[in-house]
Amino acid sequence: MDDKFDCIIVGGGIAGLSAAMELAKNDMKFLLIERGEFAGAKNVSGGVLWGTDLARLVPEYWTEDPDEAGWERFVNHRRLTFMDDQSAFSFDFKSDHFDAQPYKGLVVLRSKFDRWLADKVQEAIDQSEVAMESFLATNILVDKVLKDENGKVNGIKAGEEEFFADSVIIAEGVNNLLTRQVGLQDEYVPADHVMTGVKEVIRMDRETIDERFQLDGLSGMSNEFLGYATDGVEGGGFLYTNRASLSVGLVLGLKDLREKVKKPYDILNKFKEHPAIADMIRGGEVVEYSAHVVSSGDMRVMPEEIYADGVMIAGEAANLLMNAGKAIQGMDYAMRSGILAAETVMEAKEAGDFSKQQMKTYRDKLEESYVLKDMRGFQGAVQTLHQPEMVDEIPDLVCDFGRKFFTVDDSPTPKARKMFSEAVSKNSSWWNLMRLSLKAAKNL
Ligand SMILES: Cc1cc2nc3c(=O)[nH]c(=O)nc-3n(C[C@H](O)[C@H](O)[C@H](O)COP(=O)(O)OP(=O)(O)OC[C@H]3O[C@@H](n4cnc5c(N)ncnc54)[C@H](O)[C@@H]3O)c2cc1C
Incomplete structure (x- = not known):
């Protein structure tokens, strides 16, 4: 057995697991390292997974026993609400056309979803030709990305252990310390275009949710909020229906929070007291609170490049995210970029070339995909949404x-x-x- 992998993936979030799934299905030897106790343990999300890439990774996932599945509900009801201190004015859209597989919007709870997806990756490894040579390793923090004498990335260091590979996919999420370490992003990233997300999971029995939000079976609702929700701070609010809980939270500009000396949790409490929200969460019990940094979708914070010799950056580590008011798209971008990075590894292996020139294919694929097309196409909208007047x-x-x-x-x-x-x-x-x-x- 060769002790060098085709690829090492850092991070078992959506980008990392999607890359792993693609590699496993194509009999590639890889090692995925996640610092959490299990995939999803460290992950926070509102969250709706948009798009249909999941159906490519796990075909017909919707035929699984709903109680075993990693997702909560599919979105068939969307709402965008403008708020002042006493009123809520909504654009509301509900349609049966959403009720078609593959679903285009899935409400997920990340700790459950990522764990489920990791199990699916393990199944794919078990069925691959290199079942004994690919691994998902948890509870391990990658400290360092290693380079050979020519500066090509050729492995990672975790504690005292070193592991080597032809390529490394860094899918470490928004706190992209390793991306900075390999020199693809400045050491210091100003907080001006970075947000913080705070979220509560509010438990509520399923019948109450179905009746209160007029849902049926596995259908669900996504509601975004602008205005009073953020108490004068740049950002927005959200409420998503899970099966037996609601995800309620805010995404707030870090710079604005600091300048206005406000605390995210106080703003969240105020948001929950607004009559429109109070009516939706009444009777529920907060069972989880979490906070996480999140990109604003402003391309000015993207790393200068997302590939180099032997290495690619996927998901939010590359600040791939968009929020132009219609939806937060971070998970679907993570999924697509993970898949494209894995495709690049396979092509590089075929060509026997993991150089920077070959890795550039990853950038080209992303440019051709909806991810960078939309991020470029809607940069103006992202910046308009962050205008003070929108607060x-x-x-x-x-x-x-x-x-x-x-x-x-x-x-x-x-x-x-x-x-x-x-x-x-x-x-x-x-x-x-x-x-x-x-x-x-x-x-x-
Ligand atoms: C409050 C909130 C609401 C959101 N809502 C939505 C939404 O509705 N829809 C949407 O699409 N997106 C949403 N997002 C954004 C979305 O969560 C992210 O864009 C997405 O999770 C990025 O996926 P990723 O795989 O790139 O990174 P992550 O999901 O952050 O995964 C990175 C993984 O890498 C691991 N890791 C990091 N460093 C190391 C290391 N050195 N060694 C080993 N492991 C490491 C972490 O533990 C983690 O598991 C939201 C974010 C927040 C904070």
């Missing part, structure tokens, strides 16, 4: 208009355009509105 001015305007429009009383009713004009004058200005509308029209 309260616009949500206040929308809610103020909604309050006037939906109120019926015994005084003469003005025309809607007059109501809108009043809401603009009170909360913003025509100039600001025009500026933002033009940006939105251009970027969305």
Whole structure:
């Protein structure tokens, strides 16, 4: 047995496990190292896994016994809510077309999902031709990425142990210390374009969730929030229905939090007290609280390059994430980039070449995929969403208009355009509105 692997994957999150699955299915010898006690132990997510790549990794996963499956519900009901301190104005979309396999949005709880996916990877290893030569190792922290005398990455160091491979996929998530160590990103990354996510899992019995959110079977709802949710801090809120719990949380700009001297947990508590949220979580019991840094989707924080001799960076370690107001897309980007990195390893093995020139194929594949196409195409929208006006001015305007429009009383009713004009004058200005509308029209 050759003691060198085709590939070592650092990180058993979505990017790492997706790469591993692809390698296992193609009889490649690999070692995946995860620092958590099990895959998913260290992972936090809101979270909806968008896209259909899971069906490629685990074909027909939806036919599994729902009680054994790693996912919670598929999304058939989407809602985007603007909030002020007393109102909530939503764009609401529910459709049966979502109820088609492969599902395009799955609500997941990461500790459960990642563990399930790791089991599927282990099954694929067991069925591969190199079943005794590929491994998933947990509870091990990779300290260092090793390079040979020519500067090509050729392995990793964990404690006193060294392991060698033709290639390394770094899928370590947003705290990308090893990415910095190999020189693909500056040692210091300013917090300006980084967010922090805080999330609670609120237990609630399944019948209550089904009735309260008008769900049926495994259907689920995703709700994003702008405005009062973040108490004046850049960011947004979310609420997702799991089978027997709700995931409720916020994603907040680190720089803005620091400058406004606010604490994420206080903002989360305030968010939960808003009448619209309080009605949704009533009777539930908080069973988990977690916090995690998350990319803003701003390409200015991406590593300068995502490959070098013998190495590729996948998932959020490469800051592959987008949040242009419609959804947070980090998990699907992690999945696709993991798959593409694994494909690159296989092609490199075929060519007998793991040099930088060969690894560039990974970048090309990502550029051709929806991941970098969308990140580039919607950078303007990401930046518009982070404009100060989106924090309260616009949500206040929308809610103020909604309050006037939906109120019926015994005084003469003005025309809607007059109501809108009043809401603009009170909360913003025509100039600001025009500026933002033009940006939105251009970027969305
Ligand atoms: C509050 C919140 C809500 C979110 N909501 C959504 C959502 O709804 N939809 C969505 O698509 N995305 C969402 N995201 C983003 C999403 O969670 C990430 O983009 C995604 O998890 C990135 O996957 P990854 O595999 O790249 O990294 P991770 O999932 O972070 O996995 C990295 C893994 O590497 C391991 N690791 C790190 N360093 C080492 C080391 N040195 N040695 C060994 N192991 C190591 C870690 O333990 C971890 O398991 C959310 C994030 C947050 C914080």
